[in-house]
Amino acid sequence: MKFFLDTADLDEIKEAASWGALAGVTTNPTLYSRIGGKLDDFHNHIARICEIVDGPVSAESVAMTRDEIIRDGRELAKIAPNVVVKIPTMVEGLAACRALADEGIRVNMTLCFSVPQAILAARAGARYISPFVGRFDDISEDGLSQLGDVVTAIGNYDYSENTVNGEQVEIIAASIRSANHVTQSALMGADIATVPFGVLKKMVQHPLTDRGLESFLKDWEKVANA
Ligand SMILES: O=P(O)(O)OC[C@H]1O[C@](O)(CO)[C@@H](O)[C@@H]1O
Numbered sequence: 001m002k003f004f005l006d007t008a009d010l011d012e013i014k015e016a017a018s019w020g021a022l023a024g025v026t027t028n029p030t031l032y033s034r035i036g037g038k039l040d041d042f043h044n045h046i047a048r049i050c051e052i053v054d055g056p057v058s059a060e061s062v063a064m065t066r067d068e069i070i071r072d073g074r075e076l077a078k079i080a081p082n083v084v085v086k087i088p089t090m091v092e093g094l095a096a097c098r099a100l101a102d103e104g105i106r107v108n109m110t111l112c113f114s115v116p117q118a119i120l121a122a123r124a125g126a127r128y129i130s131p132f133v134g135r136f137d138d139i140s141e142d143g144l145s146q147l148g149d150v151v152t153a154i155g156n157y158d159y160s161e162n163t164v165n166g167e168q169v170e171i172i173a174a175s176i177r178s179a180n181h182v183t184q185s186a187l188m189g190a191d192i193a194t195v196p197f198g199v200l201k202k203m204v205q206h207p208l209t210d211r212g213l214e215s216f217l218k219d220w221e222k223v224a225n226a
Pocket of ligand 1: 134175
């Protein structure tokens, strides 16, 4: 499994990248507004993220028609070679995904909540598909089992003839709220988990690691003072 950071915050991205395990970044309009992002600085901001991260950086189009999404996608893709255009899973989004993939532009189909949506996204040339976990949990449904269904259904077929350069479509477990969501997504075989910085920090923690470290340090002091 690979990890993407789900944020638009440059400090979080720099810090996570310094840990050596970061494979990419996902952003969305909410995350950009949360850092006080301005409309006319959006492309520059994505460029700054692309300079920090040596991996796919998803930037979302908020357009609603296929022509506008395609136009947006072409502009976003010009920012840096590692930009991935993020598009909602809807009819206009699928049509735009197909057109952009045919031009060699990688697409992350987001707001995916079902197996049929994921299959359509894969056939429309998506390089990444983002099923949301936490938002199912928010409405008292089982987000992880929904994710598992998407992973299994997509894994049953080969979609490489539909994608840019024949690359395999990858499933991004999105809307991740806890380290346990990451564990379960990995056990299900999701290719990537995109996690908020708070979850990434929790992923590295374990009380037995802390306790073990404490006793090693104490015993080493005895060695040093012997
Ligand atoms: O439900 P949440 O926590 O807002 O997460 C939304 C998800 O949407 C995404 O935009 C997925 O494409 C991710 O950035 C994020 O994981």
